[in-house]
Amino acid sequence: MTSRISKFYQRSPEERLEIVAESAGLSEEEQKILSGEKKFSLNQADHMIENVIGVLPIPLGLAVNFKVDGKDVFVPMATEEPSVIAAVSHAAKYSYSTGGFHTSYSGSIMRAQVQVTGLKDPYFASAKLYEAKEELLAFCNEQDPTLVSFGGGAIDLEVKLIQAEHEKMLVVHLIVDTKDAMGANTVNTMAEASAPLIEKITGGQVVLRILSNLADRRVVRARAVFENPFGEDREAADRFMYAYKLAAHDPYRATTHNKGIMNGVTAVVLATGNDTRAIEAGAHAYAARSGKYETLTRYEFGDNGNIVGTIELPLAIGLVGGATQSHPVAKTATKILNAQTSEELSGIIASIGLAQNFAGLKALATEGIQKGHMKLHARNMAAMAGAKDEQIDEVIRIAAENESYTFDGIKEIVKNLQS
Known part of the structure; x- marks a missing residue:
């Protein structure tokens, strides 16, 4: 397979789909899904989010x-x-x-944060958490044995001390290898499940228990x-x-x-x-x-x-x-x-x-960003200006001859074609 296809953009959507279907080995049903012939139904959407009324x-x-x-x-x-x-x-x-x-890739490592407040001795509590590291990691891995079976799971622990306005908070970072999953549900489950154990170890009160989207590992x-x-x-x-x-x-x-x-x-x-x-x-x-x-x-x-x-x-x-x-x-x-x-x-x-x-x-x-962008945006503008499907290519041709892709200019072209 080669991804170098001359003038791919000039081919019809059907021709493009045929090329990729052959390359990727798409079934007839998969081709219908991509082309829209087999529509994404309201029932499917309703299984994904709440209060569904349509699809975009x-x-x-x-x-x-x-x-x-x-x-x-x-x-x-x-x-x-x-x-x-x-x-x-x-x-x-x-x-x-x-x-x-x-x-290159640094690895599939995510982190969950467990915030601990109300500590009289945050440094002492931090030391106790590091001592209980293996116990905490083992407990976290009990929450997702499937991930562990694939070689992932909680692998490390970091403890941060954050100086807030009125107290020094402790934040436990659970370091989790999520493998081929994005991992949000896994690390959130581990964070929530570990909260009582962390409270027991530190003597503090856990507030937030959630992943961080700053995936710096x-x-x-x-x-x-x-x-x-x-x-x-x-x-x-x-x-x-x-x-x-x-x-x-x-x-x-x-x-x-x-x-x-x-x-x-x-x-x-x-x-x-x-x-x-x-x-x-x-x-x-x-x-x-x-x-x-x-x-x-x-x-x-x-x-x-x-x-x-x-x-x-x-x-x-x-x-x-x-x-x-x-x-x-x-x-x-x-x-x-x-x-x-x-x-x-x-x-x-x-x-x-x-x-x-x-x-x-x-x-x-x-030439600047706008000329090329507006040229490609012209089909959009032609439709917005009321051009019929069979008129759009002609609108673009005339706009190219005029070397102008302003909306006012395209509206004028459409008006002339339809008069």
Whole structure:
């Protein structure tokens, strides 16, 4: 299989689905799920959340040109925003012939926090907890023998002392290897179950018992060598680096820089049924871990004028549990990725984030972000302006001739076509 497909964007949705179905070995039913022919029912939705009244379809697209750790992959992305999938697919082309993306993973470690208050002797209580470490870990692992059977479970204990306004609080961190699960339910169960034992050991009162979404022991790193997209235009390459360096030193720019990264990351997280809010919160907290909000990516000039890029972010991603298995589209999207472990899936997602960021900086260094975005947004605007389905391609053609993609201009084109 190769993810390099010429002019994939010019093919019809049916042709694209046929290509990925053959590559991923999708059944006829799975193809119907993706195409919408077999709809996600109200009854299925009612089993997932409360007070269901309907469903909100989100477009599911496919990023191409990706090679991650030596393996070509098609990457499903769920997003309502034009230009995201086009941008990552375009950026991935510049890395394909130089080896694609290479990734590393710190491990599938999550942490739960158990807050203990009302302590007269918090340092003494901390020492007692460390003495009872093995007892606490064994008790936690009794809560999930299935996870333990797969080699996971509670593996360590950390005790933090937090100076609050009126007292010094103690916070117990239960360190848990969740393997291929995201792990929220597991670590929350362990935290809640261990509360009485922690109270008995410390003599304090437990308040909060919940996981932390700052998954700083579940960090993914990706790197790529991007062929110089600017040719002999050294000034454009320098502008690329200036754009990056502003994000590296200014939190106002870094916020938008990282938002662009998350355009790609969140789209894959959503497509695979993972927790988009947890990933977003963790990534932004990780960007501020030094006390200053910084960029999640780094760029340098490499050999032959190439640009080398890296990304580092926490990704609490699972392949089992939750919507990854209960939502039929998410389950099928994950099958397309053919990721066998959460580590492999995390590497793919980090690579998407790096590609998205490279594409954004490339655009900023040349024509700006808006021209390409508005061009891809034009189909949306044509529909908003009242164009019929059979008129949309003609509207886009005329807008391209006019070299203008403003909504007012597109409304005028539609008006003329329909008059």
